[in-house]
Amino acid sequence: MEFKDLEIFQMVAEKGTITDAAKEFSYVQSNITARIQKLETELNTPLFNRHRRGMSLTPEGKKLLIYSKKILLLSDEMKKTIQSNEEPSGKLEIGTVETVIHLPKILSTYIKKYKNVDLSLFTGVTETLEEEVLNHELDGAFVTESDFHPDLVSHEVFQEELVLISDMRASSLEELKEEPLICFSKGCGYRARLEAWYKDQNIIPQKVMEFGTLETILRSIVVGLGVTFVPKSAVIHMEQSGLIQCHTLPDQYSKIKTVFIRRADTYLTSTIEKFIETIETNQQVSIKPVNC
Known part of the structure; x- marks a missing residue:
């Protein structure tokens, strides 16, 4: 059994088709098929269920996937431990x-x-x-x-410090409590801090909009779509240009x-x-x- 066989096995398991796995390795499909068949012969068990939509792991294949990941991780770590301490690469x-x-x-x-x-x-x-x-x-x-x-x-x-930001219309923090919350998806540390403030203030945001990039979030704030909570170092230039307003929250929510x-x-x-x-x-x- 070779490391490359396990790499190919993992890729087929991830992609679900021989075709997609072959593209990843720049191999012909017959090479991928032969490697999988060789592995199944050596282990004396089918590793994949073949169907019209592609391939899915058998119970034995799922077991091998667990060990395969561990083996390849150890192999990668072994290579790293012997690299030069003088020149990172x-x-x-x-x-x-x-x-x-x-x-x-x-x-x-x-x-x-x-x-x-x-x-x-x-x-x-x-x-x-x-x-x-x-x-x-x-x-x-x-x-x-x-x-x-x-x-x-x-x-x-x-x-650094997080600040609640809005467009130029609002004159007080109180006015912002009814504004939609614009944020990253669940799991964002900044969002969690702001939600903690909302909870302690007994505020339930009427609308929460999740966007994938900071640029989109900031542009949405400028046009008045809602409010967000971000590091002030990321938006100081916008505040100085008169595009947004920054509003300070207590240290327990803002210091991060x-x-x-x-x-x-x-x-x-x-x-x-x-x-x-x-x-x-x-x-x-x-x-x-x-x-x-």
Whole structure:
């Protein structure tokens, strides 16, 4: 049994068809079919149910998928442990919430210094990113600090203040309580903070609209569609331009930390170690405070 056989098996299980798996590997379909048949012969059991819509795992296939993921994760970790401690290299997959204002500087500093690292960035809400790090789908992620799973370790990135923002019409915080809430999907740390404030104020938002990008949310605020809760560092330029108003909430809702999380039990390669060092170096840079 070869590692490549297990990789192909996992891809067919994920895609559900030989055709789609072949495209992912740039193989001919007959090669994928032969590899699956070889694996089934070696294990003396069918791994897939074949039907018109594609392929689905048999009970035995589901068992193999669990072990296959563990084997390939260990194989990947083995490769990482023997890479040079002097020069980070290879793939680095990082997740982030959309509003990490200092992220471009961190990434730019790291990529310019370690040119052999192939860094990929994925966005999402805190809860989703936490799950992806736990499941080894990401090497780490920038998220809002919360009570994380015990298998995760966090590194503080920076602290900042969240502000409730609206268009220019409102003259008081009281007027905004009836406005629709515009936010990211459930699992967003900023949304959770604002919902906690609503709850403590006995406010039930009459309408909640979920959007997928920060840009869309901010444009919606400018045209008066509702209110949202975001880091003031992300919107200070809009406030200064007269596009929005910022409204301050008590510290228990507005003061927040962004942290970088990773699995505590994975080998700390030079690639991820140097990335954490870059984050810590960025922390030491003095940033002039701004008022919103």
